Each structure stands twice: as C-alpha cells, then as structure tokens.
Amino acid sequence: MIYGHIHQFLLRTIASRGVISMTETEKILNEFEANIQASVQELVKDINEKIKPFEQMIKIATDEFTVEEVIIFLSLGYDDATKSQNVFSATELEYFRILIEQIMTTATRQITGIHAVNLVSKMKSSFTKMDAQKLLNVWCRMRYLDKDDTNYALGVRAIHEFEGYLRQNMPDTIEECCLCKQIVFRGYNCPACGLAVHTQCLNRYLEKVQKWPCCKVEFSESQLDQLNCEGLTQTQHLEATQQSEEYNTVVEAVCDTSGDEDQGTQEIIPEISQRITRKRKRQND
Amino acid sequence: MSQKRQSKNNESLNNTDLKSAVKECVRYLFCREGSKIPIKRAEILKHLQSVCETPSNQVNNVIIEANNVLKAVYGYKLIQVDAKSGVQYIVVLNEECNSLHSTVTDPQQRRLLVAALTHIYMSGGPVKEDDMWKFLAEAGLLEENDYAGRKLLINTMTRQMYLQYTKVGDGELARNVFEWGQRAIEEVPKMYLLKKMADAFDKSPGHWCEQYKEATEDT
Numbered sequence: 001m002i003y004g005h006i007h008q009f010l011l012r013t014i015a016s017r018g019v020i021s022m023t024e025t026e027k028i029l030n031e032f033e034a035n036i037q038a039s040v041q042e043l044v045k046d047i048n049e050k051i052k053p054f055e056q057m058i059k060i061a062t063d064e065f066t067v068e069e070v071i072i073f074l075s076l077g078y079d080d081a082t083k084s085q086n087v088f089s090a091t092e093l094e095y096f097r098i099l100i101e102q103i104m105t106t107a108t109r110q111i112t113g114i115h116a117v118n119l120v121s122k123m124k125s126s127f128t129k130m131d132a133q134k135l136l137n138v139w140c141r142m143r144y145l146d147k148d149d150t151n152y153a154l155g156v157r158a159i160h161e162f163e164g165y166l167r168q169n170m171p172d173t174i175e176e177c178c179l180c181k182q183i184v185f186r187g188y189n190c191p192a193c194g195l196a197v198h199t200q201c202l203n204r205y206l207e208k209v210q211k212w213p214c215c216k217v218e219f220s221e222s223q224l225d226q227l228n229c230e231g232l233t234q235t236q237h238l239e240a241t242q243q244s245e246e247y248n249t250v251v252e253a254v255c256d257t258s259g260d261e262d263q264g265t266q267e268i269i270p271e272i273s274q275r276i277t278r279k280r281k282r283q284n285d
Numbered sequence: 286m287s288q289k290r291q292s293k294n295n296e297s298l299n300n301t302d303l304k305s306a307v308k309e310c311v312r313y314l315f316c317r318e319g320s321k322i323p324i325k326r327a328e329i330l331k332h333l334q335s336v337c338e339t340p341s342n343q344v345n346n347v348i349i350e351a352n353n354v355l356k357a358v359y360g361y362k363l364i365q366v367d368a369k370s371g372v373q374y375i376v377v378l379n380e381e382c383n384s385l386h387s388t389v390t391d392p393q394q395r396r397l398l399v400a401a402l403t404h405i406y407m408s409g410g411p412v413k414e415d416d417m418w419k420f421l422a423e424a425g426l427l428e429e430n431d432y433a434g435r436k437l438l439i440n441t442m443t444r445q446m447y448l449q450y451t452k453v454g455d456g457e458l459a460r461n462v463f464e465w466g467q468r469a470i471e472e473v474p475k476m477y478l479l480k481k482m483a484d485a486f487d488k489s490p491g492h493w494c495e496q497y498k499e500a501t502e503d504t
Contacts, residue, residue: 008360009382015359050358054312080336081312084328087319138391 001038003046010040011047014058014073019143019157022060022069044071063156064186064200065146072143074161078168091125092135096144098122100162103154104173107189108227110153151228159185177201178214188227192217303347306339310351314363314376321445321468323366323373348374355379364471366446375446377471394437398447400426401438402469403478407496411453411462438463447473475500 009032014020020028025040036043044058051057055077063070075082088096098119103111116136117129136152139145143155154162163183166174175196177184187198195214197205205213212219313332317324329348333339339347348363355361355376362379365372404420405412412420418435421427427434443450446468452461465473479490479500491497 003357005360008358011359012361012378053308054315056315075316077312080332081309081316084313084332085316085319086322141392 001042001046003050006033006036006038007043007047007050010043011051011058014071015056017073019070019072019155022071025071040071059160061156061160064159064198065153065156070156072157072160076161076164078165091123091127092131094123094125095120095127095132095135096139099152100154100158100166101170101173103152104166104170104185107191108151108224109184109186109188110151110228112150113147113152116152154185179205188224190214190217191223191227302337302339303343303350306333306337306343306347307350307354309333309336310347311354311358314351314355314374315359318361318376321375321447323368323375323444323446325370326372326374329374364467366467375468375471377468381472381474394441397421397426397434397437398442399478399481400424401442401448401463402465402473403482405463405465406475406478407482407493409495411451411464414450414461414463417463442466 006029010025010029013028014025022040029036029040029043038046041060044060047058055075057074057076059072059074061070061072062068099116102115102119103109113136117132120127120129120132136145136147140147140152140155143157145158146153146155166183174183175189176182177187177198178190178195179197179201182198184196184198186200187196188202189196190212192212193215197213202213206219210219211217310329310333313329314324317328326348330341330344333344333347334341352363355363356379360379360382361376363374364377366375367373400421401417404417408416417438418427418429421434422429438448439450442448443466446466448469449464449466450461451464452459454460475496476490479493479496482488483490483492486492490500
C-alpha cells in the first residue's frame with residue numbers, strides 16, 4: 001500500500017499517545033476510514049521504513065502484565081535533539097531518573113506509592129510531593145509506569161524505550177534474568193541467592209517445579225509477599241514513615257481519585273505548596 | 286578550521302551534509318513539538334550549527350526540506366509565526382483531520398480547551414474573560430475560584446497558540462478577551478466542534494446556520 005493519509009494518521013496517533021492497545025488501534029483506524037486495504041502490521045512496517053532515519057520506531061509487543069498486544073512509539077536516540085524536548089523540565093527528569101533507579105534496584109522491581117513520592121528528598125533540586133504525585137499520574141497514563149493498588153512498576157513503554165539507555169547509562173542498575181538473559185524490568189531477586197528472574201519466566205518455571213530456578217531453593221508464595229514487604233530497606237522505611245506521617249493521608253486521597261475527572265480541582269493545591277516552599281527559602285537566605 | 290568553514294560557506298552544501306542536516310532538523314522539530322510551544326528560528330539555527338555545523342546561509346534550505354519531510358512522513362507542516370522576539374515556527378497538521386487525537390498527558394486540559402474553543406466559536410466572536418470563566422464554571426469544567434485552572438488558558442494554551450488572549454479598550458473599559466489562536470485556526474475543524482454540539486443538543490449541525498456556514502466554507 002502506498003504511504004499516505006492512513007499511515008500518517010496512525011503514526012501521529014501512536015506518537016502522541018505513546019502506547020495503544022491493538023484492539024483500540026483497529027477501532028481508531030476503522031473510524032478514520034472504512035475498508036482499509038492493509039493490516040495494522042503492514043501499516044506499521046511501512047511507517048517504520050519512513051521513520052527509521054529519525055531514530056524512531058513503532059513496535060508491536062505484548063504487555064507483560066495485562067497480556068494484551070500493544071503498539072508502542074519509541075524514540076531511540078539520546079542526544080541533543082531528544083534532550084531539547086520541553087514537555088518535561090530538567091527537574092522532572094531528575095525525579096524520573098531517581099524513580100527508575102529505585103525501581104530497578106528494588107528486589108521486587110516495584111516500589112510503594114509513598115516511597116515513590118518520598119524520593120523527592122533525594123533530589124538536588126527542590127520538588128514538592130504534590131508535584132511528584134501529579135507526575136506519577138501522568139507517567140502512568142503515558143504507560144511509563146504501571147500501578148496496582150499500592151505499588152509502582154515500570155510500564156510497557158519504559159521497558160521498550162529505555163533498554164538501550166539503561167544499558168549505556170545505568171549499567172549498575174540492571175540485572176539479567178537467570179533464565180532468558182534479558183533485562184529484568186518486572187520480576188524478583190531470589191531471596192536465597194539474589195539472582196534476578198522475570199515474573200513471567202518464574203511463573204512458567206513454577207508450573208513444572210516448585211523451586212527457585214537459580215539455586216533450586218524451595219519456592220513458596222509467601223516469599224514473594226515477604227519480598228514485597230521488604231521492598232523498603234530498614235532505613236528507607238524509617239525515613240519514609242518519619243517524613244510522611246501527615247502526608248500519607250493526602251497522598252492516599254490523591255491516589256484514590258487518580259481517575260482524571262478530579263484533576264482540575266487538585267490543580268490549585270500544588271500552586272499553594274510551591275509558594276510556601278519559595279517563601280521559606282527566601283527567609284532562610 | 287576557519288578555512289574549512291570558509292569553503293563550506295562558499296559552495297553549497299554537498300548532498301550528504303544537507304541530508305544529515307535535514308534529518309537532524311526533523312528530529313529536533315519533532316522533539317520540540319511535544320510541548321506545542323512555538324520553536325524559535327534562532328534555536329533551530331543554534332541546534333543545527335552545534336550538531337552538524339550547518340552554515341547559516343543554508344539553514345533556510347534545510348528548514349524548507351525538513352518541512353517537506355514533515356508533510357510527507359507525518360502529515361505535519363511548519364507555520365511561520367512572527368513574534369516580537371523574532372521568527373518562530375509552530376508544527377501543525379498539514380490537512381485538517383476529522384478526529385482530534387487525545388493527548389494522554391492531561392485529558393482534563395484537553396476538555397477545557399475544546400470547551401473554550403467551542404464557546405468562542407458559538408459566540409461568533411471574541412469572548413470576554415469573565416464570560417469565559419462563567420461558561421466554564423456552568424459547564425462544570427472549572428470551578429469559579431480555580432485560578433491555577435485559569436492560568437492554563439491564559440498562559441499555557443495561549444503560549445501554545447490554541448488561544449489568543451488580548452486586552453481591548455483603554456482605561457476603565459479595558460477588557461481581556463479570548464479568541465482562537467493560530468494553531469486552533471490551522472488544525473481544529475469547526476465542523477468537528479459543531480457535530481459535537483449537535484450530538485449534545487440532539488439537533489442537526491445546520492441548526493446553527495451562521496456557524497454551519499462558516500464550517501462548510503472552511504473546508
């Protein structure tokens with residue numbers, strides 16, 4: 001099929017949304033034009049040929065957790081051009097880096113919501129927890145993060161987009177799965193020997209033997225729960241509880257309403273808290 | 286070094302240099318487009334000079350070529366905007382598209398924008414600031430004292446050129462009004478908004494004859 005309107009429309013849609021499920025893509029395309037003469041796969045192949053020179057790519061992959069087929073827009077270069085983006089500020093990106101590093105170095109590859117907002121204390125620039133919570137919501141929508149009831153883990157977009165970046169820039173934070181040798185974004189470190197393994201690989205292995213694949217120690221579900229609880233090391237835990245006793249209730253309230261409808265009413269809160277920090281700073285000066 | 290530059294300036298860019306400069310320019314424009322904030326020509330120039338040493342007399346050619354690539358690959362085009370601080374560009378849809386694709390970063394913001402644009406369009410002219418706030422409050426989109434939300438319209442959306450926010454009149458009669466910004470004029474189809482209205486009020490788009498005329502003349 002000759003490269004045209006439909007390709008451009010699909011490319012723009014995926015690029016602006018970041019990740020779209022295959023079923024939704026088909027729906028959007030059908031609304032755009034009836035009886036398209038090519039499959040999504042063929043369209044994606046044509047588009048990829050066109051955008052390759054610009055270090056972009058559309059990838060069809062399976063989301064490890066929802067097990068749905070998704071289409072992801074990937075921007076692969078890391079240079080002056082990609083750094084010139086101004087959707088996120090330098091401060092926001094600093095928070096993102098710290099967040100990813102924390103998730104990747106935690107044994108369960110996920111951190112609690114409270115821990116996530118408390119990471120602002122590790123930042124050089126000043127950044128409020130409210131701002132952090134707003135960003136976490138945005139990144140979840142962009143599928144850079146995934147959130148279950150309480151924990152944040154890396155989302156399907158981050159997993160595919162940042163593999164190269166992490167290998168290059170944070171080699172210390174990545175570990176390969178002891179079964180498939182791919183980077184573990186979603187998985188566990190064995191409680192006995194510490195080797196990393198994907199959740200999916202582990203589950204497949206457990207169907208046959210109830211042992212950890214790495215060192216053959218007996219496996220039980222309770223070990224995973226325990227790992228989840230140990231997600232925070234002792235000191236971090238202390239830090240977190242000290243800092244956030246009051247804040248917890250607020251964060252939880254925000255998390256609960258993270259459905260978009262309420263966003264507007266929350267907008268005013270960070271404004272106020274920002275003003276407060278600024279004022280305090282001046283007094284200190 | 287200076288000799289090299291000199292010779293580069295004198296002859297036109299050889300083909301590979303031009304190609305890589307165009308490629309770099311497209312990538313730069315695409316990365317900057319995300320925020321919808323106009324891109325200064327000076328910033329493009331600076332980027333091209335630092336990354337591929339493009340001589341300044343070639344920059345216009347590179348931008349023209351990059352615009353062609355944007356049209357062919359993405360269906361976007363560059364629009365030149367003259368601002369006080371110099372020439373700027375915005376990246377907009379090459380042809381109007383019947384569906385507005387949603388942005389994930391802030392769906393609430395998108396709802397506000399569509400409501401504001403529709404209100405201006407249905408009013409048939411510039412809308413006074415106070416009227417806009419009243420409308421958005423009645424529509425349940427922006428609470429009456431939500432000043433941070435108002436800033437989104439006054440600052441963010443105006444900067445992104447979806448809206449235009451200007452002061453009219455002098456002294457006591459001075460008022461701020463909202464109008465469609467250049468980006469909205471370029472890429473938001475009026476018929477799309479009218480159809481949304483029609484759906485909401487269970488009427489046909491032709492019910493609003495002036496708006497309908499405007500929308501059909503546009504395309």
